[in-house]
Amino acid sequence: MNGLKTAMLLAAMTALFMALGLTLGGTGGMIIALVIAVGMNLLTYWNADRIVLSMHHAREVDERSAPELYGVVRDLATRANLPMPRVYIVDQPQPNAFATGRNPDNAAVAATTGLLQLLNREEIAAVMAHELGHVRNRDTLIMTMVATIAGAISMLASFGLWFRGGDGRGAGFAGLLAVLVAPFAAMIVQMAISRTREYGADRASAEISGNPMALASALAKLQQGASHIPNPVAQRIPATSQLYIVPGLAREGDSLFSTHPDTQNRIAELHRLAGDIAPPSPSVAARPKRTGSSSVPVTRRRRASALDPLRRD
Numbered sequence: 001m002n003g004l005k006t007a008m009l010l011a012a013m014t015a016l017f018m019a020l021g022l023t024l025g026g027t028g029g030m031i032i033a034l035v036i037a038v039g040m041n042l043l044t045y046w047n048a049d050r051i052v053l054s055m056h057h058a059r060e061v062d063e064r065s066a067p068e069l070y071g072v073v074r075d076l077a078t079r080a081n082l083p084m085p086r087v088y089i090v091d092q093p094q095p096n097a098f099a100t101g102r103n104p105d106n107a108a109v110a111a112t113t114g115l116l117q118l119l120n121r122e123e124i125a126a127v128m129a130h131e132l133g134h135v136r137n138r139d140t141l142i143m144t145m146v147a148t149i150a151g152a153i154s155m156l157a158s159f160g161l162w163f164r165g166g167d168g169r170g171a172g173f174a175g176l177l178a179v180l181v182a183p184f185a186a187m188i189v190q191m192a193i194s195r196t197r198e199y200g201a202d203r204a205s206a207e208i209s210g211n212p213m214a215l216a217s218a219l220a221k222l223q224q225g226a227s228h229i230p231n232p233v234a235q236r237i238p239a240t241s242q243l244y245i246v247p248g249l250a251r252e253g254d255s256l257f258s259t260h261p262d263t264q265n266r267i268a269e270l271h272r273l274a275g276d277i278a279p280p281s282p283s284v285a286a287r288p289k290r291t292g293s294s295s296v297p298v299t300r301r302r303r304a305s306a307l308d309p310l311r312r313d
Contacts (some may be wrong), residue, residue, distance in 0.1 A: 001070070011143070049108050049143060052100040052243065056233055058088035058110050069116065072125045073109060073132075080132050080208045085109050092232070095225040096244040100129035100140050107135040118225055119218055122225060126205055126215035127222075130245055135203025139197045143242060195261050198245075202266055206273045216270040223263040224245045 014037040021033025044051070064071045070087050077084050085101070088110035095114040101107035109131040116124065134140050226246045234241045236247025241248040242259040249259075257261035260266075 007150065014041070015036075017258065045102055045141065049101040049106060051090060052098070052240070053108060053110065055237065056088075056092070058090045058092045060088050062084055062087070068121070069111065069124070069128075072121070073128050076125060076129050076132055076208055080136055080204075081112055081127075082105070082132060082136055085132070085135060089113060089116070094229040094231045094248070095222050096231065096246060097127050097131055098243040098245065099134045100243070101135065102141045104135050104136065107140065109135070114225060114229065115222065116143070118221055122211060122214040123218035123221070124211050126211055127218050127245055129209040130201045130205035130215060132208060133201035134197065136204055136208075138199065143197065195259070198260050198266065199269065201245075202270060203273065206270065208265065212270040212273045216267045216274075219246065219263050219267055219270075 014034070017037045018033045021160075022030035025032065061070060061109065063074075066087065069089070073087050074084055078094060082104050085099070085104075085107040086109075088108055090110050090112045092112040093114040094120045095112060097109070097111040099109045109128060111124070116126065119127065131161050134143075155287055202212075203217060205215045209215070223246050226244075226248070231241075231248040234244075238249060241311070246263065247260050
């Protein structure tokens with residue numbers, strides 16, 4: 001069913017892109033828009049993870065370079081019955097995280113250094129479970145592809161404001177209406193998708209980690225941090241704001257222009273879920289490592305020293 005919804009959403013965005021091409025350039029413009037939309041869909045399908053990770057300058061880590069983070073993700077992936085995703089760290093002070101990839105077999109999860117410094121082990125586990133929830137629900141592909149097409153619609157609309165279509169349609173009232181309405185409609189669809197899927201990933205985190213209160217605590221800290229620390233990638237490419245667990249461009253409140261549900265509403269829903277989900281035994285977040293320096297779980301007192309390897313350049 002999720003695959004059908006994904007196909008329908010992509011078809012709707014492609015149709016919107018074609019309609020804008022038709023309005024601005026007639027039949028020829030519609031055909032060009034269709035070719036561009038199909039090309040973008042194919043390119044993004046095969047390269048979504050590379051595109052997102054490259055723009056963040058993310059560096060891949062393993063069990064040797066980041067034993068705590070890698071071990072948490074490995075345990076959560078096992079609990080969720082998912083293939084082990086690639087694990088990345090983004091050298092960025094804003095506390096945030098995201099997941100990307102076209103399917104669970106080609107997925108990647110990433111956390112910023114700001115997040116690793118701010119949260120304790122249980123909260124980090126809950127955040128990573130949220131990102132694995134996106135992977136399990138196959139959200140990562142659709143969110144990246146919709147963001148790509150929405151951005152292209154906005155660019156085409158801007159182009160239409162300055163250039164006349166072959167049959168003059170771009171200069172008329174219909175053309176003006178198209179360049180104003182189409183980007184707005186694309187933005188609403190994009191943001192509605194993100195808001196809906198964030199609630200789904202929050203629920204998945206509660207199921208996978210068994211600790212919805214840890215995610216509630218993490219969300220409060222992340223929202224506070226994101227509201228004070230800028231995200232250079234989101235500032236440069238606003239469409240990426242929807243990829244993070246909290247908006248890269250911090251905004252409060254639920255509205256048509258929000259990429260995420262209001263953080264307080266998400267926390268309230270997690271409090272409700274906490275009464276329905278029993279903690280796992282043993283907790284993934286609390287499970288000590290078996291060898292080496294990872295034998296002591298990360299706590300708030302030990303966090304700085306235990307996560308030192310994660311901050312290594």
